[in-house]
Amino acid sequence: MGIGSLLNVDGWRIKLPKWRKPMCFVVGISVITVIFSLTLRAAPVPAAETIRYDSGGVQISSLLAKPNGSGKHPAVIVIHDQQGLNDAIRNVVQQLAAAGFIALAPDLLSRTGGTGTATRIESDVAGLSPQQTVEDLRAGVVFLENNPDVDSAKISSIGFGWGGWRSFKLASTLSNLSHAVIFYGATPVNGLENVHASVMANYAQYDFFDTGNSIWTEDTLKGFGSKFSCYIYPKTFRGFFDPQQAHYNAESAKLAWARTLDFLKSDAKS
Secondary structure, X not given: OOEEEEEEEOOEEEEEEOOOOOOEEEOOOOHHHHHHHHHHHHOOOOOXXXXXXXXXXXXXXXXXXXXXXXXXXXXXXXXXXOOOOOHHHHHHHHXXXXXXXXXXXXXXXXXXXXXXXXXXXHHHHHOOOHHHHHHHHHHHHHHHHOOOOEEEXXXXXXXXXXXXXXXXXXXXXXXXXXXXXXXXXXXXXXXXXXXXXXXXXXXXXXXXXHHHOHHHHHHHHHHOOOOEEEEEEOOOOOOOOOOOOOOOOHHHHHHHHHHHHHHHHHHHOO
């Protein structure tokens, strides 16, 4: 079969069959970044509070932020990376609230004492049970569904890195999840046939494993009738969104965040 196109990102080339049109867009930094930056500074940022919800008899400590104003709001459950519930995740929760969402970020180290007590956070997070963390997140969705300020038909998820796989898993185990956002996270090999949410992924160019699998992810989800879109950010590495990580890329982070909010808001409209 002849080769009709190449996915080319600064020298990284993936051969595609002539019938294949990649949905992952290789993006640069544009004027939207400047507009988003000005909007971000102008928006009032609600405070985040620490709350706890029950998951199988265990109290899961979480950050919760609500937008200003009355009425029901769409909600997002935020899933941290291997750095745990850090300041970067707190900022995501607050910025989501500023954008009109009720945001909940569970500390998935709660069963072992929490991020604040961990001495080796990344290895402690890596050692958590995948199934148990998904169950704790599902309990967080139930908490949001029971919150009188939440529009229970409009609950979405965002996962970063380690949390990206769990955002996918929520979508594959919760038929009522609206949208799932993944930042440079792995794709589960099983369960994608159960994804009913729309899925958007923000990939780093030099995260070769997860970004390289984006073609398989797209083909698999489309084959099951799911909606999937993704973006590849040039000259970025895994972790480009987190200001506390060495590979933070401010311009790409702002652009990815603008696209993420647009994606979630399109779902939030009644």
